[in-house]
Amino acid sequence: MSTLAPRTPSPDAASVDAPSLDGPLADLAETIRGQVLLPGSDAYLAAATPWNVAVPATPVAVVAAADASDVAAAVRFADAHDLDVDVRATGHGALAHARPSLLVYTGDLDEITIDPVRRQARVGAGVRWQQVLDAAAVHGLGAPAGSAPHVGVVGYLTGGGLSPVARGFGYGSDLVTAFDVVTGDGVPRRATATENPALFWGLRGGKGALGVVTAVEFELLDVQEIYGGCLYFDGADADRVVSAWKTWSAGLPEQATTSVAVLRLPPMPAVPAPLAGRCTVAVRFAWVGDPTEGERLIDPLRGLAPVVFGGVGILPFPKIGMIHADPVDPMPVHEQAVLLRELPDTAVRTLLSLTGPAADCPQVIVELRLLGGALAREPREPSAVCHRDAAYSLLTIGIAAPPLAAATTRHATEVMAAMEPWSGGLGAPNFGATADPALVARKYDAATLSRLATLTASYDPNARIAAAHPIRAAAATRASS
Template identity: 60%
Template sequence: MTDVSVAAPLEDLTVAGRVLRPGAPGYAELATPWNVAVRSEPIAVVEALTADDVVAAVRFARRSGLEVSVQATGHGAVATRRPSLLVHTGRLNELEIRGDGTARADAGVRWAQVLEVGAPLGLAGLAGSAPNVGVVGYLTGGGIGPVVRTYGVSSDRVTAFDVVTGDGELRRATPTENPALFWGLRGGKGTLGIVTAVEFELVELAELYGGCVYFDATDASAVLRAWARWTEDLPEQATTSVALLRMPPMPGIPEPLAGRFALALRFAWVGDPARGEEVVAPMLTRGNIVLGRMGPLPYAAIGAIHADPVDPMPVTETAGLLRSLPADAVDTVLALAGPDAECPQVIVELRHLGGAYARPSAHPSAFDHRDAAYTVQTIGLGVPPVVDAANGHGAALLHALAPWTTGGCLPNFAVSTEPADVARKYGAETLTRLATLATTYDPDGVIAAAQPVHAACLLTK
């Protein structure tokens, strides 16, 4: 690699959008990720207005010996380890809903836009729990949303990508055109390039039954134990999760939750609302509900089920996958994260998988771990002094749950560049193939997201 001190001057980078150096108006706004705990100091930000701008930025970085990272909404950002050029794709924001029930979304489109435009047509994009997240970043990581047990992994609905690979070429990837890229872009996150647009199937869904209720701390143990048993036989029209919450006493936090422990039960049912009400009814009698309700819900309001935060904040996460959730595993969760535990996390969450999630995609992809039965995730504040306690607690929880974990985690959960963490997201065969494809399409190592995959591949050999 050429040293940055002798790299080509930024004046040689010609794009339609802005090229912002540190200190320039707009630089900090575009460079700062959603997770403000992640340090982001690129040598410049390229505000892409077209796919050609992305091509120009990657080619410039290749000539200059730089890495390229990418950001749209700022979710899922990681710190780069070498001098980098940040391509910001937030202004690539065209969305098209087609007559055949598919959508084409540019890299800056958020799920909220897809929900809004699709709602009048009765068409639904398989968004995640947070509609403020970008479509591209979510789909390249697979996508586990509030109806995943009914409709499966969201990336299985992708039909095409436009992507700029590390050699500076804009390519189209489909099951028949550049199929290896198509395989790796579904699950491989940004390993194989910068996606400028994605096309995907929508589903016909205008309304579902569900919502979220919050139980008092005194009932947390009974509710969690009942939830574990209840999920063993749930039909796949149902998707559910629970969250053990310790919300800080801040403006905007409802009074029944602020500064207190609560257990949230999330539920989504696709099909007859009366049947959904019947299925969830036993859980609603397990304790004292202090907030929330279940009922018919427009699909466009699906973000209300998890009520994930929208505003940027500093967070730190750990994540894993469980093959089962027997009584001993529930005891472990309660001991480390229940109402009587010394737990520094804001959220400890369990999501139920199975159903359509477990079925393979019609076209194989880099998304692994379909045999998992539950996810487990911790989210804490990523600021001193609590960040160290949150990280230590997350590691201790995963260690304690080891008898029931698979050893893996999902690409969109617990973002990290540590080789050991990256290796947990893929099986050995997938990891090797991703690294090989990255070398093929990015021989000079321009794409920053590929470097942790290479390191993880070496670690596992």
Template identity: 55%
Template sequence: MTESFDLLRRRLTGSLALPGDTLYAALATGYNVAITAKPAAVVEARDAHDVAEAVRFAAGTGRAAGVQATGHGLADTYDDAILVHTGRLDECVVHPDGWARVGAGVRWQQVIDAAAAHGLAPLCGAAPGVGVVGYTTGGGLGPVARTFGWASDRVRAVEIVTGDGELRRATPTEEPDLFWGVRGGKGALGIVTALEFDLIPQPTLYAGALYFAAPDASTVLHRWREWSSALPLEATTSLAFLQLPPMPGVPPQLAGQFTVAVRFAWTGSEESGAAVLAPMRAAATPVIDAVQTIPYAAIGMIHSDPSDPMPVIEETDLLASFPAEAADALLAVAGPDARSPQVIVELRQLGGALAAEPAHPSAVCHRDAAFSLLTIGVPVPPIAAAIVPHAAAVRAALDPWLTGGALPNLSAGTGAARLARSYDPATLSRLVEVAERYDPSHVLRVGQVPVRRAA
């Protein structure tokens, strides 16, 4: 088998790393260090040709092929697979007339900074260090999503190596089935090498977060529930129960404390945004008020997600509604008196532009959901064993209001049950049919891909 790997190495412009190599360890490690990837080899692609060669090699040797760029979406150990690392596909071109073209290794902050020079902005995620492609192919739910919708709905074109080893370009008129499925279908249909997408004219935001102390949790949660129900499209908001450990970057008012964060992004003027936010500011006295006019390039400060790799256990759900009874149930199981082991328990309000039908249909499902729920725990002693049972208890407490669905990008996971939650039956069936057509050998059978017939 070493000889066959040598053959692959000779066909690459980039690098091939095998277990034991220093490069292998660096490329196979993802953001969530609780998951250890164990591929047979890692291809550090330098261009789309390398991606195609890796996929063809995997098919020829009976292996699967998976993909990773930043590692934020790592959900599989890729046992004995060929892992294609696309971090070197770093093309990033912003066109002043309102669109961008980026390679699969580009992170959102690169696009944000390049677009800012033209008064433009991409529909990025809450953490600008996340890769553009993985985020967008999972739909893309960002801090201004209620105003502008899903990031995947802004895609113009996709360049992708399908499971048959062919590089294809998909648009609404070229390879339309691929164009439909890549937007929302994650890695089901191939390894994306480049994306082209529209930008928005949004140089600044009135945005940030209000942080409240534990004794105000009930008041703040109930006020947020009522207040958010009447928000206009210019507003996107989320609420999180936080138990952040003392660590660099965590303000002393939050470190080691139970706090409640109300995140807010307003795409209109500062004056109108302050008026809309006033009821939340009046709910209680914030320990930190970080809502202000910011350049769009600072959008990461709204959620202030950590950027360093760490072990995490995530669970996610969607809610059809969030009445007062649901708020009380959440407080009972995850509030300041519940002894929750979770670092974060988050609700994001959906609706608005997220519920609108796109100009070009896609595989993004659950557009009618009202809220997303996310729990994040860090599995370290002495709380490690409590995280999963507690996440199940949170789900059970909110069960009357859950839809049964989940978004692909929140709490990345694999398997038939997880995929059935990510897609409705009709969408999943179509994804499987398109995957069979473009990947007849089932090379793309690892990661977040539809369960298909036996190869």
């Protein structure tokens, strides 16, 4: 157990604004270009607090890295002082950890380089997708961003990455060509298909288990605009809309990506008035191709019921986040997710009985995404992203704060159990962040999980990377069962 104990000033000290560095942490601060931040300072709080504020975050200290060498120094320091290494940039997908930890904050690694000739980008670990979308658009290119462009590039890509145009281009991780990473032994490495190829395989899908990524390189998309948007219907029409969406979406070509969500958005300033404080159903749609064909494809859904808000039209690619309009501000949330192998009428009825307008449903969002298309194909270079034959993803998001937290968690578990006949409990790394080894195991097939665990042991012999602990525990449990 680490015995590091940062010294804080006494109440009658001349300054009580922040704690003071002392001992080994002071020595660490002398060796890096960035900063070492201690509990009690505003900078520590800003760096350590995750986007999901329901996740506790109390690291011994935060290393706000200025470059990759700072990251390597931090990992080596953690190893020397028996600390786990946690990583944060935007704070999405954060997990609680039981052991004392050193948090490596990578939000200041803000490099963005666009190569328009090779149609590639190189970005630092602190870069968010909207920054890449805007930079690529200058050259008439798009980027494989997710539904929430305010999230970080690295966390998204290491977990697979499901874009609003994913059926046409595959998982975001399939487009990655290189990582710069500091592994758990404190060694900076480069991983590509030919340099450290096993590490490259595991970084795409391993969700941070193999080290602290400091930069990533990936292919850009030859797309300047899409035909897309969102149609919102009254919740009273949920049965008709969701059932029709299920039938309609099954016949879509892979240039089309779509999802449907039952929403119960609270009355807040950021929520449009027609959607606030009521149950609605959102049909999201993105088409990469001739807008006329996209309009023809979405037209059958427009007439299902009165549209209470939204619309579909030509969107500049950097505006892709408007399709899902995911919340930007930090909040306490509880997520659960599974992948569905099929979605028969019985499954739709089961889901709506628990989440439709007549249900006592505490979830803010219950979403189904159509998978398939390019997502179902193996990438040029194999990766740790599994379950590519899944047909849909199912996600629930609810408020994880009193007095709703207990009901939200209980109801989400009930929903996932009810959908078990069509899912088998399969999951994906980027949805339903969890440290529960049993749930982590469901995100991978047996061979992939075993290989990931072996790689973490090879590159992190002292088990410093906190994200690797659930992987190792899941693999050990599966091996013994």
